[in-house]
Amino acid sequence: MIDVSAEIIFKTFRSGGKGGQNVNKVETAAEGSFNVSGSALLSAEQKELLLQKLANRINSEGFLQVRSQAHRTQLANKEEVVKKMNELLRAALVKKKSRIATRPSKVAKEKRIEAKKRNSDTKKGRQKIRY
Numbered sequence: 060m061i062d063v064s065a066e067i068i069f070k071t072f073r074s075g076g077k078g079g080q081n082v083n084k085v086e087t088a089a090e091g092s093f094n095v096s097g098s099a100l101l102s103a104e105q106k107e108l109l110l111q112k113l114a115n116r117i118n119s120e121g122f123l124q125v126r127s128q129a130h131r132t133q134l135a136n137k138e139e140v141v142k143k144m145n146e147l148l149r150a151a152l153v154k155k156k157s158r159i160a161t162r163p164s165k166v167a168k169e170k171r172i173e174a175k176k177r178n179s180d181t182k183k184g185r186q187k188i189r190y
Contacts, residue, residue: 061100061148064141067091074128074136088128091140096121105152112151123147 074088095101095109095117110117117123125147127139163171 061145061152063093063098063100063144063148066098066100067093067141067144069137069140071133085133087131087133087136088126089133089136089140090124090126091137091144092122092124093144094122109148109151113147116147 068091070090070092071086072088072090073086074082095113096106098106101109109123110121113123123144125140125143127136127143129139130136
C-alpha cells in the first residue's frame, strides 16, 4: 500500500457551510495536489496506469487534485484529502482480472434448446387454426 501524503502539495481556501463567523475569517477548506508523473514513490508502470485510469481527475499539468471542505478545521480537511487521495490511488492500481473463456455445458445447451421448443409450441398454440 502506497502512502503519498509526503508528496501532496496543500492549498487552503475559505470554505462555505458550517462554522459560523469562522467561515468568513479562516481558511479551513483544503485542496491537495499530487504530481503523478513526477512522483518518486511510483514505478513507471504504476504512473502509466494512473494516468490512464484517472485521466478525468488529472489536470493538464499532470496533477491529481482532491478537495475537502466537509470539516470545520483545516487539519481535519487535510486528513480527509490524504485519505481520499490514497483511496483513489489504491483503487486505480488494482489490476483487473482477466476473463477465462468458458463453454456452455452439454446440459446447458439442451436446456436452452428445450426452452426454445416450449416457447415455439406456446406461440404456435396462439395461431389461428387453418383447415
